[in-house]
Amino acid sequence: MRATCKVKLLDDTEFKCDLDLKAKGNVLFDKVSQQLNLEEKDYFGVYFLDAANNKNWIYPLKSIKRQLKGNEPNFYFGVKFYSNNPSQLHEDITRYFFVLQVRKDLMSGKLPCSFNTYALLGAYTVQAEIGDYDPETCIGNYVSEFQVAPDDVQSEELEQRVMEYHKEIEGQTPADAEAHFLENSKKLALYGVEKYFAFDNEAVKIEIGVSANGLYVYRDQLRINRFAWPQILQILYKKKKFYIKVRPAQNENYEKKIGFRLASVTEAKRLWKVCIENHAFFRLLTPEKPVKKSFLRFGSKFRYSGRTQHQAKNANDINRPPPEFNRTSSKRLSSPPRIGGVPPKEEEPEEPENREEQPADEHEAEEHSDREEAEEKRDSDANEDTPNEEAPAAEDETPEDDKKEEEEEEREEQNKEEEAAAHEDDDEGPPDMSVTTASVQEEDHDHQED
Incomplete structure (x- = not known):
């Protein structure tokens, strides 16, 4: 049984391929990875949403038809395993797909953070897309053109803070800005959860x-x-x-x-x-x-x-020069739907360490995050x-x-x-x-x- 499989990618574009649904899941995943020029495939996967909006990963050694169980062959590509150290990923294109996934998590409310963290991550997003602050081209509230937080969080005050941070991080290439984006994102309490x-x-x-x-x-x-x-x-x-x-x-x-x-x-x-x-x-x-x-x-x-x-x-199986790829603009769009129902409001995670300025009303959440960080450190030590x-x-x-x-x-x-x-x-x-x-x-x- 052949069908047209539609896969929504992390930049919100759609990839289509004609496929026999009796084929195993790895056939579909390999086609998507080839389309994206992705070599570090191990962290990613393809999934579909069932009638209850639950995420169902496509397993590589089982037929697609058997896994769909009557659902339409409409799929999504995303990060399945969130690396705790994105700097150890081999290629910039892999980190870029991580950035797109984390942005989606931020915009959907799945990955909540504090006001300052939204601003800092937003500054890295702007730096990656337009480069250094230039007073001749960055006129007025230029950040309002970008989606730097969920719709119910993004405000003029937040955009002003993003502009302040953007002026401080000049000199970073898009790859550098994305690396800093991930280094700060991985410190959030719900990163990869x-x-x-x-x-x-x-x-x-x-x-x-x-x-x-x-x-x-x-x-x-x-x-x-x-x-x-x-x-x-x-x-x-x-x-x-x-x-x-x-x-x-x-x-x-x-x-x-x-x-x-x-x-x-x-x-x-x-x-x-x-x-x-x-x-x-x-x-x-x-x-x-x-x-x-x-x-x-x-x-x-x-x-x-x-x-x-x-x-x-x-x-050591990546033997190619760094691939060239186009980065997608972070436009002001409506927040994507949450997967698996509407989660409860999350606690405020820890502020990234490289920002010292803290709003007074975040003190209690910050203390809770400090305790969580100490607990995570003990877990990591136990692992070692x-x-x-x-x-x-x-x-x-x-x-x-x-x-x-x-x-x-x-x-x-x-x-x-x-x-x-x-x-x-x-x-x-x-x-x-x-x-x-x-x-x-x-x-x-x-x-x-x-």
């Missing part, structure tokens, strides 16, 4: 964030818990439940199993897959080997199938100190083949009844399947930049 709505064991609505460093739990706009990857021993889901098993704390003797409830088995499995892939990409030296087919093996055979960040950074820990056991609940799994997912989607009482979590025992654990050496120096 993908959130998923869930409920805790008391039926309180929360969000689970997945990032390069681990998992975070948010409630009422604030982060209430964090689990660095080295803490997590097991990741699994059972029907609508998503579980993690964590190592005992310093003064504890027993491992803890923490459960969350999602809206459907489909969303639980989506979160599970995202966790498996993020851990494998950022923490392992090499991905786990594919699971061989066996009549005696139950459960999902899903594993991350690409290169890890360690492999991508140390690869445990290079040979085991990969978390990846387990799912489905003991049948994929056909039965899809039938169950459809039944879950059609079921509109309310969830049982929160104490049901306590009554339900652990999954009755054996855990498959692969001991994979992890990189001991990869998170020094976190």
